[in-house]
Amino acid sequence: MKLQLWTIGKTNDAYLKEGCAQYTKRLPHYLPFEYLEIPEPKNTKLSSDVLKKEEEKLIFDRLQDSDQLILLDEKGNEFTSTEFGQYIQKKMNSVAGNLIFLIGGPYGFSDAVYKRANGKIALSKMTFSHQMVRLFALEQLYRACTIIKGEKYHH
Incomplete structure (x- = not known):
């Protein structure tokens, strides 16, 4: 099993x-990991529904x-x-393929992507930009790995 984080689009913010x-860089120390930025559709003047279908x-x-x-x-x-961390551990023990966490574009996901999904998680009740969520998600994946290994990162 490989843990993956996919995002729609890339960020230009240096921080x-x-x-x-x-x-x-840290996550592969714990398990096979891949971070994938899926290029945004080229025509950004599409309606939100058409854009979600293109991302789909x-x-x-x-x-x-x-x-x-x-x-x-x-x-x-x-x-x-x-x-x-417990959720990740259970998935690691039961998933035959890859475990992919997906951050959608600014308008979310198409109905077909929701239908295909095996689950949904929220990082918070607050709304974050899809640019910032990638950093928060990576940190939480890293934190989950340190929790699973019993390391000091999480107090």
Whole structure:
């Protein structure tokens, strides 16, 4: 099993790039990990529904049938960091394919992506930009790995 974090689009903010790079470098110490920035559709003048359909194609082109797809979504289940570590551990023990966490574009996900998803999680009841969420998600994935290993990072 490989743990993956996919995002729609990339960030141009240096501080976010630097933070993401730090956690992307740390995570493979614990398990196979990949961070994938899926390029945004080229035509940004599309309506939100058409844009979500275009993003759907980009996601489904990369997704395998055996992959577990977990959406980062404001209506998803919320966890404490310890609970999230337990969630990751259970998935690691039961998933045959890859465990993919997906951060959508600014308008969220298409209905087909919601239908294909194996679960949804929320990082908070607050709304964050899809740019910042990638850093928060990477940090929480890293924290979950340190919790699973019983390391000091999480108090």
